[in-house]
Amino acid sequence: MNLFSQIKKYRKILTKTITKTGIHSKETAEISNQIDNLIVQYYKQTRTISFPTTSSTNQFFEKSYQALKILTLNNNKFPTVEEWNQFAKENNYLNHKSLEYITRLDWNYLEIKVQRELNFELN
Numbered sequence: 001m002n003l004f005s006q007i008k009k010y011r012k013i014l015t016k017t018i019t020k021t022g023i024h025s026k027e028t029a030e031i032s033n034q035i036d037n038l039i040v041q042y043y044k045q046t047r048t049i050s051f052p053t054t055s056s057t058n059q060f061f062e063k064s065y066q067a068l069k070i071l072t073l074n075n076n077k078f079p080t081v082e083e084w085n086q087f088a089k090e091n092n093y094l095n096h097k098s099l100e101y102i103t104r105l106d107w108n109y110l111e112i113k114v115q116r117e118l119n120f121e122l123n
Contacts, residue, residue: 064093
């Protein structure tokens with residue numbers, strides 16, 4: 001089972017455990033830690049493509065990535081490929097394929113990365 005599937009599996013278990021035992025229970029904390037470990041493993045396997053910080057490509061990527069995070073936060077959900085591509089086209093951001101290429105993550109893994117970063121920023 002790949003890491004993405006394992007993370008999804010544990011997220012479902014986590015949701016059920018929170019409902020059953022509460023958000024502050026020992027069981028919830030243990031499952032949350034397992035998910036954290038899987039995510040750390042995943043990030044160790046991936047590396048983004050690097051551009052000089054002053055390059056227009058890097059600046060365009062950063063602007064697009066921040067817009068993706070803001071859109072996710074404002075809509076309380078990560079956009080679908082179609083939603084993002086439409087938004088990106090209307091607002092002059094990179095499309096999903098460009099974001100996938102630069103981050104070396106497919107759209108599903110990019111969702112996990114964005115959601116995780118947003119969770120850290122909000123706490």
